[in-house]
Amino acid sequence: MDNQATILIAEDESEIAELIELHLQKEGFRIVKAKDGLEALEAVEGGGIDLAVMDLMMPGIDGLEATRRIRSAHALPILMLSARTSDFDKISGLVIGADDYMTKPFNPLELVARVKAQLRRSALLAQPKAEDSGRIEAAGLVLDPAGRSVQLYGRELELTPKEFDLLHVLARHPGQVFSGEQLFRQVWKEGYYEGTNTVMVHIRSLRRKLGADKDKWIKTVWGVGYKFHA
Numbered sequence: 001m002d003n004q005a006t007i008l009i010a011e012d013e014s015e016i017a018e019l020i021e022l023h024l025q026k027e028g029f030r031i032v033k034a035k036d037g038l039e040a041l042e043a044v045e046g047g048g049i050d051l052a053v054m055d056l057m058m059p060g061i062d063g064l065e066a067t068r069r070i071r072s073a074h075a076l077p078i079l080m081l082s083a084r085t086s087d088f089d090k091i092s093g094l095v096i097g098a099d100d101y102m103t104k105p106f107n108p109l110e111l112v113a114r115v116k117a118q119l120r121r122s123a124l125l126a127q128p129k130a131e132d133s134g135r136i137e138a139a140g141l142v143l144d145p146a147g148r149s150v151q152l153y154g155r156e157l158e159l160t161p162k163e164f165d166l167l168h169v170l171a172r173h174p175g176q177v178f179s180g181e182q183l184f185r186q187v188w189k190e191g192y193y194e195g196t197n198t199v200m201v202h203i204r205s206l207r208r209k210l211g212a213d214k215d216k217w218i219k220t221v222w223g224v225g226y227k228f229h230a
Contacts, residue, residue: 004030009034012057023112037063040070050077053079076122078097079098081102081104100118159209
């Protein structure tokens with residue numbers, strides 16, 4: 001159950017850390033706190049952490065570096081927090097492995113909702129999925145859902161979990177146009193937040209990793225959404 005999970009709050013601003021802790025504890029979550037990236041890494045390496053709420057700017061090892069190191073060895077969901085609002089900062093966090101991104105100031109209730117959604121999604125991914133056993137091949141692009149891997153012209157692409165899921169949804173339905181809201185509901189498994197640009201940011205990151213062929217695979221249908229085209 002979600003409310004039996006242990007959440008790591010890595011935040012050097014004590015007031016914000018306490019606010020997050022208060023709202024998560026009300027939902028029954030167990031809390032571990034870290035004041036910087038090093039303490040966050042030690043907490044994760046100690047085991048038992050189900051999800052990390054990671055501040056971007058922290059003393060010593062910052063949130064980006066801590067997330068990169070965690071992601072290299074652990075699959076737990078990471079929700080990144082930052083006072084920075086630029087797309088570059090969001091993309092940087094998502095590219096290195098964060099699963100979600102919220103800017104400060106944030107609504108604590110929305111944060112709790114996103115934590116729950118990430119935990120549900122993590123639990124679903126941990127279950128065997130026989131229906132995802134078939135590979136998808138399209139003119140040099142190979143998706144292996146069973147191994148959650150993607151190769152482009154024989155080269156392994158390092159995709160985040162959500163980038164893989166977005167590409168998989170689109171590739172399974174070539175030519176079909178998906179709106180941002182449809183993709184959000186299918187990949188994030190939660191209610192759509194009006195005005196969110198989460199899908200756009202992930203699509204932009206995914207396209208960059210596809211390199212010169214980015215416009216070949218994922219096409220934007222202006223005013224509507226996105227489609228896969230090989």
